[in-house]
Amino acid sequence: MPTLPRARGPLSAALVADLRGDLREDGTSTGPADLTDPGLLEKAGPVGSGDEELALWVLYELHHHGFDDATATGGPDDLEHEWRPDLLTLRGRLERRLERRWRERVAAADLPTLPSGAEPADLARAFFALCDADTGAESVARFVQREADDDQLAEVLRQRSIYHVKEQDAAMWTLPRLPDTTKAHLLTIAADEYGNGRPDDLHAALWARGMRACGLDASYAAYVDGALPAVLEQNNLMTLLGLHRRLVPAALGHLAAFEVTSAVPSRRVVRGMERLGTPEPMVAYYREHMAADAVHEQVAVRDLVGSYVAEVPGSEDEVAFGAAVCLLAEAATATALLEHVRRGAAEDVA
């Protein structure tokens, strides 16, 4: 189980201190008396500094695995952290800011739209076209294929591990809120992701074997202290879409876009790893994704999104919003990550 991460600014510091139950010398908590104080957000580090991104990531983890070094209960009413009203209030504030930012970003990006009330084949064609749109960002997979050295690849894997240790989990929050036919299609995809009943084949387990073979830490959230703000934001977006019933169509659009943009890049990563002689268990993880996601993209677009849009007419715009969030968040992550690993390589030379 993970431990609380290192704070990155006033907001995440206040939250982490509160969860850890840090005490001052006089025996009172060092956390702010009131995490719902709006002034706390005003004092937070700017968006992109990682302060706000990390705070929301920590709040979301309370719904996943929690933290070993957090107290069992806390807050004004001494409740379990996951359901503390003050923490949910803070989470809600951060979520509204996050959603507003991404509504604006998606509107500004002017990506292709999805037709409303279209025939299934036309909807699928439009969805694939949307996922093929140029976001202007370089591809991490192409970088790994052609350019990365071993150290740069290791850093890419550390950053990607924030997601891969909980692969598919955020999308599963939608399951009980789906129409029955859509539920069945989500489970077709999830069955593969979770190993088809074989725990050793869980994609998160394949990932962990790959990480260990590369000499990296395979434990849950091991590298969160080094995670780029863009990586935390990309993960937060998936949880945001998954946890809110209002955002179910966006969560499905996100999942489908994620699958559509996975198989071919996985092939590029495999090529790069073969070039570098990366240990086989890690190559196997990406090879599995070439085949699995070639299936998942078809099922996700044609069946999952197709059935949902048929059951919930008028949901196309929100499905497209979720897909756009997926594409633009990956673009933001790719830009930040490639700048980060190339700078690291330059510093090594200097």
Add this chain to the structure above:
Amino acid sequence: MSEPTQVRLCEDGPMLVRGEVVVEDEDGQRHVSTRPVTAVCRCGASSLKPWCDGSHKLLGTGGPRARRLGTV
């Protein structure tokens, strides 16, 4: 009689087969898939044949190659 095998042809994409499937290739080699749904390559460009790896997208939709393969 058992349930008929369900196969679906995707536009500009693979053939989806529901349930476990064994494909015997041209060389007589047998390939087994135990996924709930399997995507079988139809375009010939996959590096994981007989399975699809998404490479059909790199061929270009509706291009001469795709047309020759009968996907448009």
